[in-house]
Amino acid sequence: MAWKWTRALDGNIASLERGERRNFFVYAYRNTAASRTALTFGLPLLFLIGWTRDYAVSPAMAMESLPRRLLLFSLLVAMALLIRARLRAHWREAALVGYACVFSAGIAMTTLAEPERMSLTHVAAVLTTIIVLPFALHRATAAAVIVAFSIPLFAMLAIQGAGPALFLAYAGYTLVGVGIGLGYRRVWLDTSLDVFQLRQRLLSRIHVDSLTGLLNREGWQTRAVRAFERALSEQRRVAVAYFDLDHFKRANDTHGHAMGDMLLRTVAKTLREQCRAGELVARVGGEEFLALLPDAGEDDAYACAERVRRAVAALPGPIPASVSCGVAACQAGEPLELAVARADAAMLEAKRRGRNLVLRADAHAPPFTVAGPAGE
Ligand SMILES: Nc1nc2c(ncn2[C@@H]2O[C@H](COP(=O)(O)OP(=O)(O)OP(=O)(O)O)[C@@H](O)[C@H]2O)c(=O)[nH]1
Incomplete structure (x- = not known):
């Protein structure tokens, strides 16, 4: 299995070096302003849609939850600014990582407080973290965040007696975190990205x-x-x-x-x-x-x-x-x-x-x- 990953990864790196666009996922994220902008604005939009939906169901409850949501949103912005300063990342990347971290933290807390409300939407939100984090954070940091978030979530799954779909989703999530954390250098996202970033940096110097x-x-x-x-x-x-x-x-x-x-x-x-x-x-x-x-x-x-x-x-x-x-x-x-x-x-x-x-x-x-x- 590891050998297969390695082969696939080497192929990705070689194609990146040749300037091909086979690794469309990394390429699309890194190279098209449209995809980054869509993701960056997509997440706050989801936030807004969530609140609007609550408002349609019960305006009183939605107003009650507004301060909490605003607090969470301020946290998102603060996290994004922190990450931007720390990583000197592009603001869209910083914003994405900020969202992902606070999103996951918020979901973990909600799940702890109200286990019966846990749903596939939560899983989807947490999966966003998996996609986003390794793109912008150092491998070890990304792993620590993922593993730290997955522990309370697993505990809740157990308490809740959740079905196998949820367990599987979270198992995948944790495995990615552990894999990244153990320095599994051939996780394709991570290594392809190293090469990709290096290439981008070299290219910008050449110009x-x-x-x-x-x-x-x-x-x-x-x-x-x-x-x-x-x-x-x-x-x-x-x-x-x-x-x-x-x-x-x-x-x-x-x-x-x-x-x-x-x-x-x-x-x-x-x-x-x-x-x-x-x-x-x-x-x-x-x-x-x-x-x-x-x-x-x-x-x-x-x-x-x-x-x-x-x-x-x-x-x-x-x-x-x-x-x-x-x-x-x-x-x-x-x-x-x-x-x-x-x-x-x-x-x-x-x-x-x-x-x-x-x-x-x-x-x-x-x-x-x-x-x-x-x-x-
Ligand atoms: N300090 C410095 N000088 C450079 C650099 N690159 C080229 N030069 C010099 O720029 C000068 C250009 O001289 P010329 O092409 O004769 O042009 P000019 O003296 O500006 O005369 P006109 O263009 O006709 O006004 C040469 O002496 C080069 O050595 C550089 O990176 N740093």
Whole structure:
């Protein structure tokens, strides 16, 4: 049996490494914002539905139970925040684990207080814990939580003289907990997840420029193309801006490479600050930066680039800095690289015209239009 698990698991890991999506469960949970969001909002929704159902049966009783429910809900939120801080997890994952823990604790307490109310709904809720916990918690913690919750539940099952279905459900629950806790490294959820997380972490590093924290060229190629295609499929506009620091070699030669690096970091920070959420910024060369601006036409891109140009020119510090920039709005049917090439050419023209300048690359009025706030 263990051998079979191992084989299945190795297959999962290999397929994850090959980037295949066979392990759909892990993949679906980790990789689709929709599934995580559905789960995250689904649980409080269940909470609400439960109360509404009680209200329909007996408003007085529902109102009576409201403070208890609100307390439980506050606990959920507190737990989620705690887990988020502790694990530095994404808020949706933190919220899920928080729900799962408090949900299980609440059910365990209810069962202890009112054993006759125990039902398959409870089992389903506790099973949620099994699904959710190993995704986000360390194996040992997940095991401790599961086993700790299962003890009172088992005691109640025995006292209640429950049927075999409930016993079986809880036995599965406890076994998963014990299996995880004993360090059964081949429990597929756990190990696949280790590999998966490692891969995700490596991938995110590969896409980030270590000096500035912006996307690097690979990151740009992956993320910008994806964002560009998404915008096209939703028939939204996209523009690009190509920035290049002026006389950066001179800055390096005069002030040293360490100061040059500092200037690059400061310019990167300025770029990030001047761009809106959802806009992608990358360092694609030594002192070259690219921005992808969804929902922007050439005027918007120009305005953004002008903001960046002014902010860089106003930077305090020992090195006087400025950027030249070309902006281009993607034309219908035009691939992203072509828009980038037009923005690049406009940027080079800005260099030729004396630097510290933003130019529009206007496909219909070649070669270039000198940009101005009124779009002259
Ligand atoms: N400090 C530092 N310098 C870098 C880095 N990457 C590239 N450079 C330097 O950036 C400089 C780029 O010089 P050039 O391509 O001549 O451009 P420039 O001096 O900015 O001149 P213009 O673009 O024409 O205004 C070179 O001296 C590179 O050594 C880096 O990561 N850190």
